[in-house]
Structure formats: structure tokens, C-alpha cells
Amino acid sequence: MIRIPQSLYDQMIAHATQGFPLEVCGILGGTGGNVSVMQRMTNTDASHEHFTMDPREQFAVVKDLRAKGLTLLAIYHSHPETPARPSREDIRLALTPDVSHVIISLADRDKPAINSYKINDGNVRLETIEVIV
Numbered sequence: 001m002i003r004i005p006q007s008l009y010d011q012m013i014a015h016a017t018q019g020f021p022l023e024v025c026g027i028l029g030g031t032g033g034n035v036s037v038m039q040r041m042t043n044t045d046a047s048h049e050h051f052t053m054d055p056r057e058q059f060a061v062v063k064d065l066r067a068k069g070l071t072l073l074a075i076y077h078s079h080p081e082t083p084a085r086p087s088r089e090d091i092r093l094a095l096t097p098d099v100s101h102v103i104i105s106l107a108d109r110d111k112p113a114i115n116s117y118k119i120n121d122g123n124v125r126l127e128t129i130e131v132i133v
Contacts, residue, residue, distance in 0.1 A: 001033055001127060001128040001129075001130055002028075002033055002035065002073060002074060002100050002102070002116050002127060002128070002129055002130070003033055003034045003035060003129075003130045003131075003132050004028070004035045004129060004130070004131055004132065005035065005036075005131075005132045006131050006132065006133050008028070008035055008038045009114070009129075009131050011038055012026070012038065012076055012102070012104055012114070013104060013112050013114070015040055015078075016078035016080075016104040016106055016112065017106065017109075017112070019043075019078065020078075020080050020106055020109075021048050021080050021081075022043060022046055022047060022048050022080065023043055023045075023047060023048060023049070023050065023051045023077055023078050023079065023080060024040070024043060024051070024077065024078045025041045025042075025043050025051040025053055025075065025076065025077040025078075026038060026039055026040045026041045026075075026076050026077075027039045027041060027053075027058070027061050027062075027065075027072060027074070027075060027076075028072075028073050028074040028075075028076060028100075028102065029061075029065040029068075029070040029071060029072055029073055030070055030071070030073050031069070031070055031071060033073065034132075035073055035074070036070065037065065037068075037070060038076075039061045041053045041054065041057050041058065041061070042054045042057055043077075048080050048081065050087075050089055051077050053075075072096075072099055073099065073100060074099060074100035074101065074102045074116065075099060075100075075101055075102070076101075076102035076103070076104065077090075077101075077102075077103060077104070078103070078104040078105070078106060079103055079104070079105045079106070079107070080106050080107075081106070081107055082105065082107060083105050083107055083113070084103045084104060084105035084113040084114055084115040085103065085115060085117075086101060086103065086117055086119060086124055090103070090119070091119055091122055091124060092122075094119035094120075097118070097119070097120035097121070100116045100117065100118060100127055101116065101117045101118075101119055102114060102115070102116045102117075102129070103115055103116075103117070114129060115129070116128075116129045
């Protein structure tokens with residue numbers, strides 16, 4: 001399970017909406033499954049079908065999280081036109097088994113959907129998201 005404060009949950013949806021029609025991406029940090037930090041990242045692919053984080057940005061964010069005693073809990077990204085489930089590419093590129101993969105779907109722009117997954121060696125498991133008010 002991953003726990004996300006309502007304010008950060010709303011910020012992820014806003015990020016996805018503002019970036020539409022391209023995919024957006026970011027990092028969620030915290031401790032013990034509790035998200036306390038959200039960091040927007042640059043999608044260097046600037047694509048509506050896939051994303052790549054800028055490696056320098058990613059390294060700087062992870063370094064900052066560690067300096068604050070936090071860990072990388074999740075990578076999030078949007079699917080502008082498809083459901084909130086991992087694509088084949090998402091599964092292939094999921095190389096960190098202990099990190100959650102949060103996907104925001106804007107297929108229904110009036111009602112964005114968000115799901116989280118644990119992906120390990122090609123195995124995909126839906127994970128519960130608890131939104132904390």
C-alpha cells in the first residue's frame with residue numbers, strides 16, 4: 001500500500017492535466033509507504049506515448065531525498081489517452097522492484113484515474129492507494 005496526501009494526489013492530477021497531451025512524470029518520496037514529497041520531472045522524450053526522466057534531475061532528486069532521510073517510494077507518470085495500467089514498455093523498463101509505479105490516466109479527462117503497481121521481473125501487482133485527507 002502507498003499512502004498519498006490529498007494535496008499531493010491533486011498535484012499529480014494537475015501535473016498530468018497541465019502536461020496534456022504529452023506524458024508527464026515525477027517522483028514521490030517519503031518513508032514507510034507514506035508519501036510526503038512530490039517532485040515533477042522533465043520528460044525528455046516530450047511524447048504522448050512514453051517518458052524518460054532527465055538522469056541529472058533524477059539523480060539530484062534522489063540525492064535530496066536521501067539528505068532529508070527520505071526514500072524514493074514511487075515513480076509516477078501519466079497516460080494521456082490510455083487506462084491507468086502499465087504498458088508493455090512500462091513493465092519492461094520497471095527495473096526497481098521496491099518502487100511503486102503510479103499511473104494517472106486522462107482517458108476520461110473529466111474523471112482522471114490513478115492506480116499504483118509493484119512491478120518485479122515482468123510481474124505486475126496492483127497496489128492499494130490510500131489518499132490521506
